[in-house]
Amino acid sequence: MRKKFLTGVLATAVISSLLVQPALTDAAPGKKVNLADEIENSLRIKTQHKLETYLQGGGASVSSKTVRSMASTTQATVANTLKPSAFHSYKMVVTTGGTLNITEPASEEYGYVVFSEETGEEYFSGDTIPAGTYHLLIFSMSDAAVSYSMSVSGVTMNIDTVLPALNVTSPNKVDYRLAKNTTALTLSGSATGADNTFYAIDDSEDMPFNSTSFNKTITASLGHHGVDLGATTASGNMVVHSYFVTAPGLKRIAGADRYAVSANVSKEAFPYGADTVVIARGDLYTDALAGGPLAAMNYAPMLLTTTNALPAPVSAEIKRLQPSRAIILGGTGSVSTGVENTLKSMGMTVERIAGADRFVVSTNIASRMKADGFETDTAIIASGLNYPDALSASSPAGQIPLPILEVSKDSIPASVDSYIKANGIKNFIIVGGPGTVSDTVKNKLASFGGQVDRIGGANRFEVGVNIANYFLDGEYGMMFPSTIVFATGLDFPDAISGSPMAANMYSPMLLTYRDKLDPMVKTYLETTVPSITTRDVFYLIGNTTTVNSTVETYLKGLID
Structure with a gap:
C-alpha cells in the first residue's frame, strides 16, 4: 500500500524549513533517513534562524516600552501551550554560569534548545554554559496543541517567563493552500501582552506590522512558502506561528x-x-x-x-x-x-x-x-x-x-x-x-x-x-x-x-x-x-x- 510522504504539520515542519534552507540530512552510512530526527532538526534550525534574523535586525520589532522587572533567580519555570508548527522563545540573561538543568520534554510532541545570542551555540540540559544572553526555544512537533511545563535551574539568571498571546485568523490552518492561480495572501490577527507583531515569508527579513493587530494582503509567488507570523515583548520574548502556504500553478x-x-x-x-x-x-x-x-x-x-x-x-x-x-x-x-x-x-x-x-x-x-x-x-x-x-x-x-x-x-x-x-x-x-x-x-x-x-x-x-x-x-x-x-x-x-x-x-x-x-x-x-x-x-x-x-x-x- 502506498504511503503518503508527510501530512499535516509534519509536511509543514519539513517542507517549510527545507524548501528555503540547505538540506539538513546527515544519515548514517547506507541508512534510511530518520524522518522524526529530520523534523526535529528542521524545526530547531528554523527557530534559531528566525531568532537570528530578529537579532540581526537589532530587535527592530521591539519598541522602547518599559521592560517587566525580572529578578535574579536560580530557578524558573516556563509553562504554556504550543499551537501546531509554532515556537516560543524566552530570553535568559545568565549572570553566573553553571551546569544547565532543564526538565526534559514530557513527550515527543515538542522539543527545546538553548541558543546563545552572542555565539550561536546550542546547549541542552547537562551542558555547562558561561554567563551571557540566551534564548530558550521550545518548538512544536505535533499536529495538535500541546502543553508544556519546564523547569530551568543550575545558573543564576534573569528570565521573563511571560509570553505574548498570538491569535492568527488568516491563514486559518497550518497547511494553507491558495486557490489555483491566486497569489494574494491575507495575513490577519492580533496579539495581547505584545509589544509588536511581524511577518516573514521564506527567508526574508522580519517585516513589522507596527501594531498589535494586523490585516495585510501580500503577494505569495507561485510555489511553496514558509510564512511566519510573530509577536514580541519588549523583554525579548517571542511567539511565532509558522504556516506552509502553497500558491498552486505552473511556471x-x-x-x-x-x-x-x-x-x-x-x-x-x-x-x-x-x-x-x-x-x-x-x-x-x-x-x-x-x-x-x-x-x-x-x-x-x-x-x-x-x-x-x-x-x-x-x-x-x-x-x-x-x-x-x-x-x-x-x-x-x-x-x-x-x-x-x-x-x-x-x-x-x-x-x-x-x-x-x-x-x-x-x-x-x-x-x-x-x-x-x-x-x-x-x-x-x-x-x-x-x-x-x-x-x-x-x-x-x-x-x-x-x-x-x-x-x-x-x-x-x-x-x-x-x-x-x-x-x-x-x-x-x-x-x-x-x-x-x-x-x-x-x-x-x-x-x-x-x-x-x-x-x-x-x-x-x-x-x-x-x-x-x-x-x-x-x-x-x-x-x-x-x-x-x-x-x-x-x-x-x-x-x-x-x-x-x-x-x-x-x-x-x-x-x-x-x-x-x-x-x-x-x-x-x-x-x-x-x-x-x-x-x-x-x-x-x-x-x-x-x-x-x-x-x-x-x-x-x-x-x-
Missing part, C-alpha cells in the same frame, strides 16, 4: 539561451542569495553530470558557463547571489583560468574539481561530498557516456545525499573501482537499463558485498518515473511530488541547471519530449501523484524550442 523558467536559463533557475530557487555557486561548462555535460548532488547539499545553484568567459546573465546572477565560494567542475580545458580569475575578482574563493576524464571527475566530486561531512556506503551508478539517467537521479541523490559515480556500459573505470574500494562503498543503485549499464557491471558491483538495485525502464522517460517511485516508496522515502520539475529529455543543459532546485524542493525531475509527454510520465501524473498528494506546483525549465506550449497547456490542466 516556465526560460531565457535567451542555456546560460540565461541557468541564471533564471537560480533566481527562482535562491531568491535570497547563496553562499556557494557551482560552475560547469554549458556545452558539454561530462563534468556537470555528477555535480547536482554536490550543488544541492551545499544549497548552491548550478550555473553554466562558456569555456573562456562567464556569460553576462550568469555574471549578473552571481553578483545578486553574493556568494563567498565558487566550485568549478572540470579542468581548464572545460572552464578556463580566465573564468576562474573572473570569479576570484568577484570576491570568491575558488575551488576546482577536475580529473583526467569524466569518471575521475565523478569520484573527485564524491570525495568533496565526503569531505563536507556526508559519509555513505551507498552510491548511485550511472552511465558516464549519456546524460538522461544521471540527471533524473540527481534530485534524490542531492536530497539524501548520495554520490553519482559514472561508469562505462560494460566496465567500471579503474578510478571508480579504486574509489569504491577505498571508501567502503558496498551498496549501489544503478539508474538505467542494461543497454546503458550492463549486467556485467551489475555483477561486478555485487562482488563488493552489499546490495545492488537497478532502476530501469523502456526509455529515459520511464526511467525517470521509476526513479521517482523508487525514492518515494523505497528505503529512503524522500520525494514530495506535489511539486515536480520538468525539462527536456533530448538535451542536457536545462535539466543540469534544474537538478539542484528539484533536490531542494524534494521534487522529482521528470524528462519530456519537446511536444508531448511519454505515456509513462502521463500515467504517473494522472494516476500515481493524485494517490499520494495534490498536484500543486510544476516548473518547466527551458524555452518553447525545447518544451513547447502543448506540453505546458497539458500540465497546467493537471494542477489541482
